[in-house]
Amino acid sequence: MYEFLQQLLNGLSLGAIYALIAIGYTMVYGILRFINFAHSDVFMAGAFIGLNVARYTHPGTFLGGFIVLGSAMLGCALLGMTIERLAYRPLRGAPTLNVLITAIGVSLFLEYSGQKFFGAAPRRFPAIFPVREFTFGGAITISSNQLAVIGVTFLLMVALQLVVFRTKIGTAMRAVSLNPRAAQLVGINNDVVISFTFGLGSALAAAGGILYALNYPSIDPLMGVMPGLKAFVAAVLGGIGSIPGAALGGLILGVVETFVAGSPWSTGKDAIAFGILIVILLFRPAGLLGKSGVEKV
Amino acid sequence: MDIKRAGTILSAAAFLALAGCQKQDDSVIRVGEYASLTGKEAAFGQSCHKGTLLAIEELNAGGGLLGKKLELRTEDDASTQGQPATIVKKLISRDKVIAVLGEATSSRSLEAAPICQSDRIPMISPAATNPAVTAVGPYVFRVCFIDPFQGAVMAKFAKNRLGLHKVAVLTSVSSAYSVGLAKYFKERFTADGGEIPVEQKYSEGDKDFNAQLTAIKASGADGIFVPGYYTEAALVCIQARNLGLPVPIFGGDGWEAPELIQIGGTAVEGCYYSTHFSPENTAPVVKGFVDKFRARFNGETPDGMAALGYDSAAMLADAVKRAGTTEPAALRDALAATRGYRGVTGSITMDPDRNATKAAVIITVKDGHFKFVESVAP
Numbered sequence: 001m002y003e004f005l006q007q008l009l010n011g012l013s014l015g016a017i018y019a020l021i022a023i024g025y026t027m028v029y030g031i032l033r034f035i036n037f038a039h040s041d042v043f044m045a046g047a048f049i050g051l052n053v054a055r056y057t058h059p060g061t062f063l064g065g066f067i068v069l070g071s072a073m074l075g076c077a078l079l080g081m082t083i084e085r086l087a088y089r090p091l092r093g094a095p096t097l098n099v100l101i102t103a104i105g106v107s108l109f110l111e112y113s114g115q116k117f118f119g120a121a122p123r124r125f126p127a128i129f130p131v132r133e134f135t136f137g138g139a140i141t142i143s144s145n146q147l148a149v150i151g152v153t154f155l156l157m158v159a160l161q162l163v164v165f166r167t168k169i170g171t172a173m174r175a176v177s178l179n180p181r182a183a184q185l186v187g188i189n190n191d192v193v194i195s196f197t198f199g200l201g202s203a204l205a206a207a208g209g210i211l212y213a214l215n216y217p218s219i220d221p222l223m224g225v226m227p228g229l230k231a232f233v234a235a236v237l238g239g240i241g242s243i244p245g246a247a248l249g250g251l252i253l254g255v256v257e258t259f260v261a262g263s264p265w266s267t268g269k270d271a272i273a274f275g276i277l278i279v280i281l282l283f284r285p286a287g288l289l290g291k292s293g294v295e296k297v
Numbered sequence: 298m299d300i301k302r303a304g305t306i307l308s309a310a311a312f313l314a315l316a317g318c319q320k321q322d323d324s325v326i327r328v329g330e331y332a333s334l335t336g337k338e339a340a341f342g343q344s345c346h347k348g349t350l351l352a353i354e355e356l357n358a359g360g361g362l363l364g365k366k367l368e369l370r371t372e373d374d375a376s377t378q379g380q381p382a383t384i385v386k387k388l389i390s391r392d393k394v395i396a397v398l399g400e401a402t403s404s405r406s407l408e409a410a411p412i413c414q415s416d417r418i419p420m421i422s423p424a425a426t427n428p429a430v431t432a433v434g435p436y437v438f439r440v441c442f443i444d445p446f447q448g449a450v451m452a453k454f455a456k457n458r459l460g461l462h463k464v465a466v467l468t469s470v471s472s473a474y475s476v477g478l479a480k481y482f483k484e485r486f487t488a489d490g491g492e493i494p495v496e497q498k499y500s501e502g503d504k505d506f507n508a509q510l511t512a513i514k515a516s517g518a519d520g521i522f523v524p525g526y527y528t529e530a531a532l533v534c535i536q537a538r539n540l541g542l543p544v545p546i547f548g549g550d551g552w553e554a555p556e557l558i559q560i561g562g563t564a565v566e567g568c569y570y571s572t573h574f575s576p577e578n579t580a581p582v583v584k585g586f587v588d589k590f591r592a593r594f595n596g597e598t599p600d601g602m603a604a605l606g607y608d609s610a611a612m613l614a615d616a617v618k619r620a621g622t623t624e625p626a627a628l629r630d631a632l633a634a635t636r637g638y639r640g641v642t643g644s645i646t647m648d649p650d651r652n653a654t655k656a657a658v659i660i661t662v663k664d665g666h667f668k669f670v671e672s673v674a675p
Contacts, residue, residue, distance in 0.1 A: 003511060003512070006511045006514075010507035010511060011508070121335065121340065121556070124559050124560045135541060212504075260508075261505075261508035262512040266512075269499075270500070
């Protein structure tokens with residue numbers, strides 16, 4: 001029983017990171033109908049911005065931690081908007097396949113420039129927040145970093161829901177998602193909305209990058225590849241285009257992966273996680289929450 | 298394709314081949330090296346390369362070999378599967394090296410070994426400990442001990458010195474080294490009356506081990522054997538301590554890199570691993586090597602990989618001297634006939650399977666530094 005609860009906690013904290021990244025995939029898909037493969041490298045860039053900012057803050061304090069988190073989110077928001085402006089906007093109106101291939105190109109560009117600038121060797125990520133271990137019932141242990149992941153993810157999700165459903169720009173985002181042309185006709189500047197979406201998604205990826213690096217403090221320029229792939233799967237699993245779906249998909253994937261990894265079949269960890277994806281998509285091709293009744297963003 | 302076009306292509310190819318030949322300079326002996334200079338196992342490649350470079354520079358300072366200077370051609374495989382095959386082909390066909398030195402890891406050595414074997418160019422792996430590497434063929438050698446020995450050393454150490462009875466094993470399924478070492482450890486540990494309550498798996502590049510460690514904690518193991526590389530080993534130690542798992546964690550020579558302590562911090566304190574070399578050894582040949590290495594590389598202390606890199610080049614030079622030629626077949630025979638060569642990692646004798654038989658040392662982490670524990674003879 002203790003083992004079950006401990007694994008559930010492990011799975012949720014891993015799944016929360018997948019969820020943060022998955023939201024970025026899903027938001028961009030919701031508006032532009034293409035998968036931004038460079039998203040997982042923005043996640044990596046977030047961790048490296050954090051590493052460099054952390055040199056100038058006091059490690060292990062809340063203030064320093066939030067400065068690092070905030071500056072990584074801001075830096076990546078700018079990076080995301082720049083990528084959109086330089087690489088994707090000139091292709092607006094071109095077939096989706098062209099944009100998709102450009103996205104793969106941007107992804108490789110970021111990975112290999114990262115190796116050039118940050119070096120290819122893994123680096124240690126400092127403990128930017130105060131670290132504590134909490135023990136429940138004598139056997140279940142959770143570190144403050146794992147709690148931070150779950151907490152920060154939850155807060156960002158709530159904030160995101162508020163932005164999308166309670167603000168003017170959020171309404172504009174939903175309008176562009178429903179019908180870009182009609183949105184333009186009623187006076188929405190599509191470029192601004194798309195740029196904002198990229199900024200928001202990239203800021204969430206940066207938060208994911210920092211939280212990932214806190215829990216697994218070895219970072220390198222290719223660190224985004226695997227979590228990015230898993231988050232993409234999570235977004236599809238939950239129903240691509242749906243924000244709650246991405247969150248749900250991330251959590252399911254994290255929990256399933258953790259339970260398989262802790263079982264005697266740990267060799268097949270990824271195979272089983274991806275196998276479940278195939279089965280779910282066979283029965284629900286639109287993903288878990290990908291029905292038309294769900295608000296798309 | 299019509300004949301004219303084929304002719305054009307042929308002559309172009311012939312021209313390129315000639316141009317390629319003209320570039321080659323016969324007044325030097327070229328030695329190839331492939332190493333993981335960047336990427337996940339960059340610490341291995343960098344250390345190994347420094348050792349090899351030092352040996353080559355020393356040989357050149359002493360007049361070279363057979364009246365010619367040596368030239369080291371180094372290629373980086375970026376710690377990526379698939380790269381070694383490409384770059385070793387390039388070293389052999391373009392650079393016309395007399396022998397290939399590398400790699401530190403078994404999986405990547407296994408990739409390059411068949412190419413060296415089929416091209417009949419001797420390959421010497423500095424630190425690939427998986428037995429399968431030299432089984433590829435008679436042109437493949439190594440200067441390190443092999444995993445059956447290393448696994449037995451750590452099993453005895455866990456049983457007798459640490460007094461453990463139930464040791465969990467955490468293996469990387471995507472690394473030949475890890476799978477092999479885990480197998481030999483388990484065989485010896487259970488033969489000595491120990492118990493393996495659970496074996497958990499991960500893949501290279503994984504960062505989350507909480508699930509596996511939670512299962513290990515639930516199994517009641519009193520120790521964890523992690524036959525992996527330093528990046529993963531450091532993360533395993535951190536996550537084990539975070540989960541409130543205070544048991545000893547130990548591994549093999551894949552742990553040896555400064556990054557283990559840099560990434561692992563206080564979590565790797567009191568961990569153990571077996572390796573090839575300790576700079577604290579007071580034998581004159583070791584002291585001399587450590588001093589020369591520090592003088593050449595800004596006071597850096599050599600680790601096991603550096604010492605093995607040095608020995609791989611030095612053993613090759615010794616064989617060239619004995620063979621009196623760089624002709625591959627004669628060089629291979631001379632390498633196979635190496636007996637009691639006094640390397641910095643101990644006395645090297647090639648057994649019939651072209652593996653070196655020598656002692657292992659056990660190292661622990663204390664106060665943020667590597668400390669020598671004991672030496673185990675074969």
